[in-house]
Amino acid sequence: MDRDPPPNFSTNDSSSNWTSSSLASASVDADYLLSGDRETSILTEFGWNFDSDEVQPSRFLDSDQIATDDNADFAGTSTGSLQSPDVPVPLASNPSLSSSSSGELPEKQPEIPRNKVKKKGQKRIRQPRFAFMTKSEVDHLEDGYRWRKYGQKAVKNSPFPRSYYRCTNSKCTVKKRVERSSEDPTVVITTYEGQHCHHTVGFPRGGGLNLGHEAAFGTQFSPHMAQAQFFYPDPHPPPTISPPNAPPNLPSVAPSQEEPTNSSPQVASDEGLLGDVVAPGMRRR
DNA sequence: CGAGTTTGACCAGCGC
């Protein structure tokens, strides 16, 4: 099976001879992801909206590797959920966060015991999400940011629980979910939601500070992603993705300026999406 | 003592 991965996403797989058209054929196939010789695969849950609803992110992830209902929900709310990359998500837009992390808890009103979770009638705001699978024994891969675990749930059809993390930066609303694949316990599925509005905090283990957004994924993942394979399982070129870890001041790819003809559509000017996702050393030039 | 984790409970969305 040589399904063609997208160009410029292979790091040291010299045998790859990908073309931009490969994207079109790279449909999401969990089996492919898991059984391939690659260590890591990146999926995307696209919440970003372009000019239209053409992008139906949920399609990429119809595999049960990722919560399916989420995808549907996500697609449905993609338009409303998209935040300008330059604008950190206002806490107000996220009731749950605004109440808990701001410390402005409306001193427990007896009549509303738990409505901090979500206001009634207020739809949960979904942020753009970015998912990838990594073969790793470690559940929680470090990515340069500090995360605080705020929940864990058993998920249906999976013996492994799903963990919920939130960026410890009080101004940052980025969340991530970590779960193991039920099909392949060695595979960790990490889903980022939202965009960091700050830089990495550096690695406590001497990984180097201030590596910038590129460290977000690259540094930690390099061991795992040395042979990483990223692909967009979508026929469309990747949407304007400001990856979750991209600082807001980074220029994002102009939606209408996708470069499908470019051999590396994912690598926008100034590295763009993968520039933020993949450490430069991991990229093939 | 502050930061992070655990865990049970609650809530919303969705399908039937």
Added chain:
DNA sequence: GCGCTGGTCAAACTCG
């Protein structure tokens, strides 16, 4: 309407 499930809260707990 009801039940299921995912997502989140927050108190209690652990750790450095």
